[in-house]
Amino acid sequence: MKVVVTGHHGYIGSVLVPMFQEAGHEVLGLDNFLFEGCDFSEGPKTEEIRKDVRDVRASDFEGFDAVIHLAGISNDPLGDLNPGCTHDINSLGSVHVAEMAKRAGVKRFLQSSSCSLYGASMAGDDFINEDGEFNPVTPYGESKVYVEQHLTKMASDEFSPTYLRNSTAYGLSARLRGDLVVNNLVGYAYTTGKVLMKSDGTPWRPLVHIRDISKAFLAAMEADREIVHNEAFNVGSTEENYRIRDVAKIVEDVVTGSTVTLADQAGPDKRNYRVNCDKILRVLPASAPEWTVRRGAGELYEAFKAVDLKVDELESSRYMRIQHVKEQLAVGAINDSLRVLKG
Numbered sequence: 001m002k003v004v005v006t007g008h009h010g011y012i013g014s015v016l017v018p019m020f021q022e023a024g025h026e027v028l029g030l031d032n033f034l035f036e037g038c039d040f041s042e043g044p045k046t047e048e049i050r051k052d053v054r055d056v057r058a059s060d061f062e063g064f065d066a067v068i069h070l071a072g073i074s075n076d077p078l079g080d081l082n083p084g085c086t087h088d089i090n091s092l093g094s095v096h097v098a099e100m101a102k103r104a105g106v107k108r109f110l111q112s113s114s115c116s117l118y119g120a121s122m123a124g125d126d127f128i129n130e131d132g133e134f135n136p137v138t139p140y141g142e143s144k145v146y147v148e149q150h151l152t153k154m155a156s157d158e159f160s161p162t163y164l165r166n167s168t169a170y171g172l173s174a175r176l177r178g179d180l181v182v183n184n185l186v187g188y189a190y191t192t193g194k195v196l197m198k199s200d201g202t203p204w205r206p207l208v209h210i211r212d213i214s215k216a217f218l219a220a221m222e223a224d225r226e227i228v229h230n231e232a233f234n235v236g237s238t239e240e241n242y243r244i245r246d247v248a249k250i251v252e253d254v255v256t257g258s259t260v261t262l263a264d265q266a267g268p269d270k271r272n273y274r275v276n277c278d279k280i281l282r283v284l285p286a287s288a289p290e291w292t293v294r295r296g297a298g299e300l301y302e303a304f305k306a307v308d309l310k311v312d313e314l315e316s317s318r319y320m321r322i323q324h325v326k327e328q329l330a331v332g333a334i335n336d337s338l339r340v341l342k343g
Helices: 015-021 074-083 084-101 139-154 180-194 210-222 245-255 278-283 293-306 321-330
Strands: 002-006 026-032 047-050 066-069 107-115 160-166 168-170 196-198 205-207 231-236 242-244 257-266
Touching: 002 015, 015 026, 015 210, 015 257, 015 293, 026 257, 047 107, 066 084, 074 168, 074 321, 084 139, 107 139, 107 210, 139 160, 160 210, 168 180, 168 231, 180 205, 196 245, 205 210, 205 245, 205 293, 210 231, 231 278, 242 245, 245 257, 245 278, 245 293
Parallel strands: 002 026, 002 066, 026 047, 066 107, 107 160, 160 231, 168 205, 196 257
Antiparallel strands: 205 242
16 A cells, blocks of 8 residues: 555654554655654654645645644643644644545545543543543643544544543654653663652553564554444553553663652642553454563663663753753744744
């Protein structure tokens, strides 16, 4: 298939693109390259367009079979920095991408959604399936609800959206993020000897490796249309729901000489949810996850040892997304609407 991957230059895209290429698909990347230079290693090569998702036109998608929409403001702290801009990019921008793809005759549209739309779960400690109530507590989570609701109305015989509600991602990527919980805990454990928890550790969170996210997208795109048309899937494994304090203990076990420590500002986190991922395994058996948090922590630990990562590098704009955006704003490389003014 001929596929456009928006956000191909990002954390997940850098892993997803080569996986799609290895499966025999032709990939065109589309990205504004906001995080250009934030590299842990050399990224994949593919034909690409440098463009903001808010500026795409139907002509960008003509002749393609599917769009994998990953692009957007990528996490809760960054989304909180400018909620209006988050809505502009993640909500309105994502719907605009879908509208242009539909106008161009693209048949399949895979939306990178998130389990963060469950937010402060009303289910308590019970597992939430895809019929669970939405209760987002951040602009990022709200944007994911908005897009799903609008794309559902766009679904037709000619346009087939699918919503992949990713659990919280972790794992090694050419565009490594140090601001994701597993990556962050391993990073601090290796560079400081402290598994630094920034919340009280009680919230539940589903976790999934980015290779398993990429695998789920590939399985959904290659599946028969009728089994994924206008369907939502929790992406991850039901067994991979953890309290953050339990993740910290795993990291302590994996990283030699490290000790779990509470940060000075550690407190409660409103985001709290456990998700059931049985549906995707049942409908798309090819998506079966291969990674666990323990294995992923080991992968990260070995990678950090190989480059002898330092704490100042971990905390720098190279790996902390919000830090990078603030620096780019300060030097005028982007404007208040997060539009890239260079390149």
